[in-house]
Amino acid sequence: MNYYRAKYVLPIASPPIEDGVVAVEGDRIVAVGPHADFNAPMTDLGERALLPGFVNAHCHLDYTNMAGKLPFKGSFADWIADIVVLKRLWWTKDYAASASAGLAALLRSGTTTVCDIASSPANLDLVANTPLRVLSCLELIDVTGRPAAEKFWERCAGLSPHAPFTASKELYGKARVFCRQHGKIFTTHAAESGEEAAMFERRTGPLYELLAVLGRSPEDCGHGSSVAWLDDAGALNGALVVHANCLSDDDVARLARAGTTVVHCPSSHRFYGHPPFPFERLRAAGVPVCLGTDSAASGTTLDMRVEMSDFIATFPSVRPAGVLAMATVTAAKALNRDGLTGTLSAGSHADMIALRLTGATPDLAEAVIVGRDATSWMMVDGKVVHNEL
Ligand SMILES: [Zn+2]
Known part of the structure; x- marks a missing residue:
């Protein structure tokens, strides 16, 4: 048994503990409590906060080195066309370097679990040797007429049909059934832009026209939202x-009825200037919302604290502790890891980070969110994977 002591322990699923201890045996947490409850030699993490590593519910690690290469010029369809061109110019080694840069950024900024969208089967192996908990979801696109490579589905943590404008209903249906049968994550982009709404609701707009050029049948457009x-x-x-x-x-009601969780990516949302994110309406309908970074191609640094800060700036009525939960425990639940990560509690994986708290706020969750120091110490699955104490 190993014991880790810190000035503050933030279990997330229960109140913060001043001068707290987390006890770890093997890859699991076995106890969390005040220092007075433990009488054993321990690793002292000092004047830091010890909390679960962040859970990034949506990322594209293999696009990390596209940062700054794809400026948004006002049209979402044009941006999609630009990234399709850039992707064709990249070699496997470019994607590998890009994914490595993404993993390094996650580790530096305290993310221990990420739901990563791999843009092709060839990119599934790029994250194989990381100590981080990478849940690889294979992106599925069949708008080009190429059938999805189903032989890779079994080894993925989940599947991600790209979006209603690039994947067919048949592919969505097949992927959904597969994920349900195999207990895998099922995730997709949807209702992202005004251009997507124009395409599906009114059969018009730049995205509708781009997809028509690519040969997508318009038959399913003009009947309602995506x-x-x-x-x-x-x-x-x-x-x-x-x-x-x-x-x-009606869309909000459908999302609630279907038991979906929504992933909001604040930096990416800002990058494209999308319509305001309807957080209050989703919350009122009982739809859980968690946070993700999306890719560096759309303006994020992959730092979940930046995403949380951005969210608070837009929705100041949400308490910092609630926002921290969106980036940990809520995301873990949505990724079928309820009680396994995103919280410090007996039975969960020992996935934790130690951060130095900066700033003058007495609110511990807020102090975590506004901090930008690199992670001092990180443990994943009971193993110390980074140590700068
Ligand atoms: Zn995305």
Whole structure:
């Protein structure tokens, strides 16, 4: 048994403990409590906060080195066209270097678990040797007419049909059934932009025109929102829906009924200037919202504290402790890891970070969120994977 002591322990699922201790045996946490409860030699993490590593619910690690290469010029369709061109110019070694840079950024900024969207089967192995908990979801696109490579599905943590405008209803249906049968994560981008709404609801706009040029049939457009389209495809139940910026009241009701969780990516949202994220309406309907970074191609640093700070700036009525939960325990639940990560509690994986708290705020969650110091110490699965104490 190993014991880790810190000035503050933030279990997230229970109140903070001043001068607290986390006891770890093997890869699991076995006890959390005040120092007075433990009488054993221990590792002292000093004047730091000890908390679960952040859980990034949506990221594209293999796009990390696209940072700054794809400026947004006002049209989402143009941006999609630009990234398709850039992706064709990259070699496997470029994607490998990019994914490595992404993993380094996560480790530096305290993320221990990430739901990563691998853009191709060839990129699934790029994250194989990291100590971080990477849940690789294979991106599925069949708008080009190329069938999805189903032989890779078994070894993924989940599947991610890209979006209703790039994946067919048949592919969504098949992937959803596979994930349900195999207990895998099912996630997709949806209702992200005004252009996507125009395409599905009104059969018009730059995205509609781009997809028509690529040969996508327009038959399924003009009948309702992309959320209704997903519902019709049987793809909403229990899904992790990324973005969900453009939602009618009917869409919100569908997301709630289907038991979805929404992933909001504040930096990416700001980068594209999407319509305001309807957080209050989702909250009122009981739809859980967690946070992700999306990719560095759309303006994020992959630092979850930056995403949390951005969220608080937009939604100041949400308490910092609530926002910290969105980046830990809520995301873990959405990724089928409830009680296994995103919290410091008996039985969960020993995935934790120690951060130096800066600033004058007495609110510990706020102090964690506003801090930008690199992670001092990180443990994943009971192993110390980074130590700068
Ligand atoms: Zn994304």
